[in-house]
Structure formats: structure tokens, C-alpha cells
Amino acid sequence: MKYSKNYERSETMNIAVKELxxxxxxxxxxxxxxxxxxxxxxxxxxxxxxxxxxxxxxKWLKRKEDNSKGIGLxxxxxxxxxxxxxxxxxxxxxxxxxxxxxxxxxxxxGNIGYGIAPQFRGKKIMKEALKLILPIINKxxxxxxxxxxxxxxxxxxxxxxxxxxxxxxxxxxxxxxxWVPTE
Numbered sequence: 651m652k653y654s655k656n657y658e659r660s661e662t663m664n665i666a667v668k669e670l671x672x673x674x675x676x677x678x679x680x681x682x683x684x685x686x687x688x689x690x691x692x693x694x695x696x697x698x699x700x701x702x703x704x705x706x707x708x709k710w711l712k713r714k715e716d717n718s719k720g721i722g723l724x725x726x727x728x729x730x731x732x733x734x735x736x737x738x739x740x741x742x743x744x745x746x747x748x749x750x751x752x753x754x755x756x757x758x759x760g761n762i763g764y765g766i767a768p769q770f771r772g773k774k775i776m777k778e779a780l781k782l783i784l785p786i787i788n789k790x791x792x793x794x795x796x797x798x799x800x801x802x803x804x805x806x807x808x809x810x811x812x813x814x815x816x817x818x819x820x821x822x823x824x825x826x827x828x829w830v831p832t833e
Contacts, residue, residue, distance in 0.1 A: 665778040670732040681741040735779040742770040760797030788832035799825045
């Protein structure tokens, strides 16, 4: 598997994060298929049509790569970059990084959204992945504090955000909004 320049590996577990690439393939496709479209406040950015086959997935990858560069954004949207969470070099999760915040994101989603495939939950994988992604977004996007929103009833995700230094700043729409230092 080829890794981008933003590939980082955890020292405590065999976990890594890797920026999405148009060269990604069937492993990433199958992992995304294991996610419900929306769950616990995380919405999979690939539609069912994007995940039909490798050709449709490659088109989605290209759109996501363009979005990361600010190309083809819908009005009011900001550039976002998708990173794969890898366990033993296999994709098991996803982290979406919005490179900046607008007024809407301050009240709905924040800078970071993430999810772990159902069969890999409860193993502290996302805690390690967030530890890896935070310095990347500090350096790459000059984000000094990242905003993460978590549904009131998503206790496991609240624990993850607290474990990486998140502090609740405010509550809205049945969500906690945490500021997390990236340095």
C-alpha cells in the first residue's frame, strides 16, 4: 500500500492515518460500505451510489480530492480533507477535516468528524487516530484548536474527545461542542 506524505503511525498501537487518494481502492470501498449512512451525528460522505462499484468509488475519490483543494465546492461549503484510519495497514475508519470553520459549522459540525467501522469500535483506535491527526491539521491547515461536536447520547465519542484534551465549550442542538488543542 502506498502512503501519502501525510501518513503518520501511532507509537503505541499499529494505527496510522493516511490522506485519501484517487489511488485508493477496494479495501477503502468495502470499509465505507460497513458504515450506516448516518449514525451518532456522523454522516458518511459517500452515498450508496458512490459505493456501488470500484468505478463509482473512484469518481467519489476524485470529488473528495478536489474538495480538499477547494475545487467544486457547493456554495457555503469549506474545503475538507478525508483521512483513512488504518489498523495493521487495513482501513478501519475515517476522519473528515474541515480546513476552516464558517458560521454554520460553528453550530453543526466543527472541524473534525470521524467514524470507526462497527466491527472495530471499543478498541481505542479513534483515540490514537485523533492523536495522530491533530498535529497534522495544526501544521497543514494552521488550526490551533479544532472544534468537534458530539451528540449528547454518544458517550464513547465523548470519552474519545476528552481523552485527547477536548473541553466542552458550549451545547447546542443536543450536541456538545469541544475545542481540542492541536499542538
